[in-house]
Amino acid sequence: MSRTRRIARVGLDVVLALLFGAISLSEVHSSPFGLLPAAAGPYVSIAVALTLVFRRYRPLPVLAAGVLGEVLVGSVAPLLLAVFTVADRCGNRRRTWFGAAAALIAVAIPWGQGTTVPLFLTRTALLAVVLAVPLLLGLWTSQRAETIAALRERAEQAERERDLRATAAVEAERLRIAGELHDIVAHRISQITVLAGALEVSADGKPAEIAGTIRTTGSRALTEMRELLGILREPADAVAQGNSVAQGNSAALGNSAAHGNAAAQRDSAERVPLRPAPDLGSIPELVAEAVAAGQTVDLTMPIELPEVAGPVGRAAYRIVQEALTNAAKHAAGAEVRAALTVVDGVLDVDVRNGRGDHTPLAAEGSGFGLLGMRKRVELAGGSLHSGPLAGGGYVVHATFPLHAVDE
Structure with a gap:
């Protein structure tokens, strides 16, 4: 009082x-x-x-x-x-x-x-x-x-609960963004590392080709990061612009600012071209990029891809991506076999590699890759198994129901 x-x-x-x-x-x-x-x-x-x-x-x-x-x-x-x-x-x-x-x-x-x-x-x-x-x-x-x-x-x-929910949402979004950045950066950097290793032992005529591939891979990594960061910046820019409009004293100025905001958002969209979220149909492109980076990958998947929920398609894509990244870091030069099959209404994703050479990145792993994969699979309603093979190498195997709950 x-x-x-x-x-x-x-x-x-x-x-x-x-x-x-x-x-x-x-x-x-x-x-x-x-x-x-x-x-x-x-x-x-x-x-x-x-x-x-x-x-x-x-x-x-x-x-x-x-x-x-x-x-x-x-x-x-x-x-x-x-x-x-x-x-x-x-x-x-x-x-x-x-x-x-x-x-x-x-x-x-x-x-x-x-x-x-x-x-x-x-x-x-x-x-x-x-x-x-x-x-x-x-x-x-x-x-x-x-x-x-x-x-x-x-x-x-109610205010405390709202703050707690907001904090939890921010933390969940922070972890999601961290997972997306890990998937993008780790995969591309692994490809660049493999290419750099190949550049060291390449024959005549190859260095220029490999260097060009490194440049292309680095450019793709930067583009993907710009897309993600552009999505993160867009709401903040809109809010800041909205506040500027609110401070105007006349309707004419407000309308002009509104048109300016719309133009700024269009310019931002042009600067940051957004691509659809990855799904099952994006896996062949992912494998092609890995092959271009020097990996040996054998992909087997149905000619007609099954219809799956968004979380399932993204989780399957990220599993193949993370498995290829780990193979590039921990088993460089080994053959990787990726297989997608549909049996009795269940989608199986199996990626395994043989023995290979460890790269310098192998000792710098954060350990979050497999953890992120497991969380993605669980959120999509599936299950994940991973571990070393008896004859050497590593396997990542996930199963998903074809009709998981949508987001």
């Missing part, structure tokens, strides 16, 4: 104490009830009124003081505020109802005038209605405060 709000509350309590103290002073002068003489009435009423300043912090003791004031000098006004305060601070609890019952009994008894049944019943009925007003009002304010607090807590909880 802010300091200003605390001062305001203290000021309100002082004003209410003075107001109810004044009412109490007027009341004791005309009230015939009370155990003490009339001369003590002003002093007791002032003392009881002073306790009202602390009603927010000690509601039950203040209520007890109000009951005592009514019993001693017949002062009812401070008791009404004390009942309201107990109901407001304590809510619908036993202490509230016990306090209200004690206050009703205290005001119903005609102290100092002799107790008669008719008078007691009359005062009980009348003062029960009087006390019910501050009691119900206090219960209502207490319930309202609890409801507001619950709604505020619910809103804060």
